[in-house]
Amino acid sequence: MNNSTESLNANRPDIITTEVETISFYRKMDTKATVLEMIEGKYVIVEEYYSNGLEVLAELKKNLLKTYTDKSFKGQREYRSAFREASHRLLIKVVDNKLPLKKAPSIGWLEILYPEVKDFYISYPDVQGMNSSWQWHKKGIEIKTLDLSIYPYYGTYFPTRFDHLKLFDKWLKKYDGSKEKAIEIGVGSGILSFQLVQNGFDNITASDTNKNAIIGVREEAKRLGFEDKISLNYGDLFENCEEKADVIVFNPPWLKAKHKLEEGIDKAMYYEDELFPRFFEQAKQHLKPEGKIVLIFSNFSEVVDKETPHPIIEELRNSNRFRKDLHLRRDVRASSKRTKRTDNRVNEKVELWVLAHKKEK
Ligand SMILES: C[S@@+](CC[C@H](N)C(=O)[O-])C[C@H]1O[C@@H](n2cnc3c(N)ncnc32)[C@H](O)[C@@H]1O
Structure with a gap:
């Protein structure tokens, strides 16, 4: 392994830097229909308010829990894996290393961990993880x-x-x-x-x-x-x-x-x-x-x-x-x-x- 710590690149969530085909999600849209599209494999992008993403994730959870009813360890693991996969298709567009959404948190990691790029797509759950880590880091x-x-x-x-x-x-x-x-x-x-x-x-x-x-x-x-x-x-x-x-x-x-x-x-x-x-x-x-x-x-x-x-x-x-x-x-x-x-x-x-x-x- 590399012993020179100056040249280490941090582990960080994957991002998308190319244009992707997405469905925009605004408040008051049909959350259920959006979630169905996400489960089928489409990317959804959170627009306008940061909290709109929470609404989609809550609906995704509700939807998947109807399918994954097995409460055993294995069943729960399958549910988590399905949730993880689908929820990572919920994206936010980062502009100038910031979240351009209303009431979005300001997260320094978006700049620190991605010095080589300013605009990109990142998954909503990854942003949530970064936000929590940033709060601990700041405080x-x-x-x-x-x-x-x-x-x-x-x-x-x-x-x-x-x-x-x-x-x-x-x-x-x-x-x-x-x-x-x-x-x-x-x-x-x-x-x-x-x-x-x-x-x-x-x-x-x-x-x-x-x-x-x-x-x-x-x-x-x-x-x-x-x-x-x-x-x-x-x-x-x-x-x-x-x-x-x-x-x-x-x-x-x-x-x-x-x-x-x-x-x-x-x-x-x-x-x-x-x-x-x-x-x-x-x-x-x-x-x-x-x-x-x-x-x-x-x-x-x-x-x-x-x-x-x-x-x-x-x-x-x-x-x-x-x-x-x-x-x-x-x-x-x-x-x-x-x-x-x-x-x-x-x-x-x-x-x-x-x-x-x-x-x-
Ligand atoms: C429980 S944490 C303890 C961290 C810190 N020492 C503390 O007490 O708060 C265990 C740490 O060991 C590291 N670790 C696990 N396997 C290791 C290995 N084979 N060699 C070196 N570090 C390892 C993990 O990445 C993690 O940072």
């Missing part, structure tokens, strides 16, 4: 306990609950080993690397398989004045990293994938079969003799997927590489005080595991 996420705000880049994982950061902070405050070198795998929006810097690590190498994470953390590190302390690698695990570290940190995806993983943010949530064995094998080579591996995990995976064994427990049980140095757990609080936890995340706990080399006898 930032304030992490009070760390006295830090982060401004996540488009298509990058970012935390909305902070219990794992508090656990990591607690561990860092007590850590009294060498702080010469740290490696972070899966840097995301950079928060764990920033915590490492805040706690005295001046030489961090951080990797991610998501280009947008690398581009975003490069910008964030500059903003925070950390650019000399964090080297970024766009790549898999320890690829392009020759060094050995005192501390290796990884907040991995927590759920085992049952589907083929896509490029980008998919790999923040789901892991493929061999991710953990590969990580542990390579971490063994990159950890100094007295070094520590810090892994953040959640019992959430056990709640939603009882069949998949806990990958860290598996490693400790089945291989001779590492011993457990510490295991901390903490209840996960709801993201907002008003959020009632009636779902199966009620008993969710976040875990921090610290592993060290198993000493030879």
Whole structure:
């Protein structure tokens, strides 16, 4: 993979730059008829008001739910896939990197992610995704306990609950080993690397398989004045990293994938079969003799997927590489005080595991 992060091009939604045959949709038009055309494969373009698109999507949902009545996992997946396909035929015309519709949000990504083109068509759901990401990026996420705000880049994982950061902070405050070198795998929006810097690590190498994470953390590190302390690698695990570290940190995806993983943010949530064995094998080579591996995990995976064994427990049980140095757990609080936890995340706990080399006898 490319190691030069300056030349990375961000992952971004596909756009159409040629003229396409479309049906215009204005308020008070026949939404049902428009949706039928969309399902048959025609492109529809949202005109006049931004909210007209919402009306079409609501009708599309209603229509497809009449056909996709199977409530099983498979049935629901088929419904989502049909919705995804048809809804992406609902387009907005972008002019001068803006949405020329009444009451449309202003979305900076339309310019930042498409520097080479001003006018194009983009799907309405992609605009919705960009809008939500832009709001987070503009507003930032304030992490009070760390006295830090982060401004996540488009298509990058970012935390909305902070219990794992508090656990990591607690561990860092007590850590009294060498702080010469740290490696972070899966840097995301950079928060764990920033915590490492805040706690005295001046030489961090951080990797991610998501280009947008690398581009975003490069910008964030500059903003925070950390650019000399964090080297970024766009790549898999320890690829392009020759060094050995005192501390290796990884907040991995927590759920085992049952589907083929896509490029980008998919790999923040789901892991493929061999991710953990590969990580542990390579971490063994990159950890100094007295070094520590810090892994953040959640019992959430056990709640939603009882069949998949806990990958860290598996490693400790089945291989001779590492011993457990510490295991901390903490209840996960709801993201907002008003959020009632009636779902199966009620008993969710976040875990921090610290592993060290198993000493030879
Ligand atoms: C759960 S997110 C954690 C992000 C961040 N460290 C945090 O704690 O907020 C996991 C991250 O690991 C990255 N990732 C997944 N597989 C990877 C791999 N094989 N090599 C490097 N990064 C990977 C994902 O792209 C994602 O950014």
